[in-house]
């Protein structure tokens with residue numbers, strides 16, 4: 504039967520401004536989102552045995568219908584005249600509940616892969632609509648370019664001029680729930696008053712806009728995040744910031760050697776750390 508093996512990359516938020524709370528409980532945002540080469544691997548197979556099966560085998564990530572990848576496959580199967588079985592195996596490399604968008608990326612990858620395997624031929628715009636019902640960050644991973652993301656994250660504009668960089672991600676492995684972070688955010692209204700550039704010539708230009716409103720909730724609860732940010736700057740990073748709702752911190756380097764050495768030093772402290780390229 505037909506089979507695909509796909510990579511599902513993580514993201515970091517170079518910028519995350521929370522503009523306002525919406526009546527539906529979500530928040531209007533303005534984000535700059537960048538994919539990085541830290542990827543889960545997703546195998547999707549069609550099968551004669553009806554039903555959807557998702558196997559991940561990673562602590563903290565459900566197998567079966569609780570997995571966002573299962574829900575993505577189910578949403579597309581509902582639109583298909585043929586109803587083959589779908590087997591999905593996920594090898595997790597992206598830390599979980601980390602602010603790196605791993606679940607959203609898995610779901611986006613399954614939407615794109617199942618669309619192809621079932622020959623549905625749904626356009627990107629339709630996949631993004633289906634994606635946002637699964638999670639606010641899913642459309643970004645279908646979009647597949649560095650983006651300005653507005654609305655709840657689903658209104659996407661490509662950012663074409665952005666430098667390649669080395670990114671060190673460090674995850675202190677403390678549990679952070681995205682919903683909890685948004686619930687505890689005190690809105691200042693400040694974000695709506697500033698404008699941010701959309702062209703970035705070099706890594707220094709990116710570092711000049713690094714800012715994340717959600718740090719004000721997550722860092723006081725987990726001071727280790729602030730400690731990691733400081734350590735990365737001492738190690739020679741050009742900038743460092745918490746990604747998404749946290750707790751992962753990322754730092755930008757324009758030099759491979761410095762990035763790789765810094766990731767090694769961070770692992771020696773007992774944290775998950777990788778040096779990767781932007782995509």
Ligand SMILES: C[C@@](CO)(OP(=O)(O)O)[C@H](O)COP(=O)(O)OP(=O)(O)OC[C@H]1O[C@@H](n2ccc(N)nc2=O)[C@H](O)[C@@H]1O
Nearest residue numbers: 528529530602603604638639640655681682685747748749
């Ligand atoms: C913070 C960000 C930044 O990229 O990423 P992560 O830290 O999750 O990676 C996103 O806004 C997270 O997106 P995602 O994780 O897809 O969100 P969802 O599953 O749709 O929502 C989880 C919960 O976050 C809150 N939420 C999410 C997005 C948004 N614009 N406003 C919100 O208030 C809602 O309470 C929702 O119940």
Ligand SMILES: Nc1ncnc2c1ncn2[C@@H]1O[C@H](COP(=O)(O)OP(=O)(O)O)[C@@H](O)[C@H]1O
Nearest residue numbers: 563564570571599600601602603604605606609
């Ligand atoms: N395929 C998946 N990968 C990761 N987490 C998943 C997946 N499916 C469901 N989840 C659940 O979603 C929650 C958020 O996970 P994740 O997407 O890694 O967080 P974040 O958006 O902070 O990067 C976790 O608590 C996890 O149990």
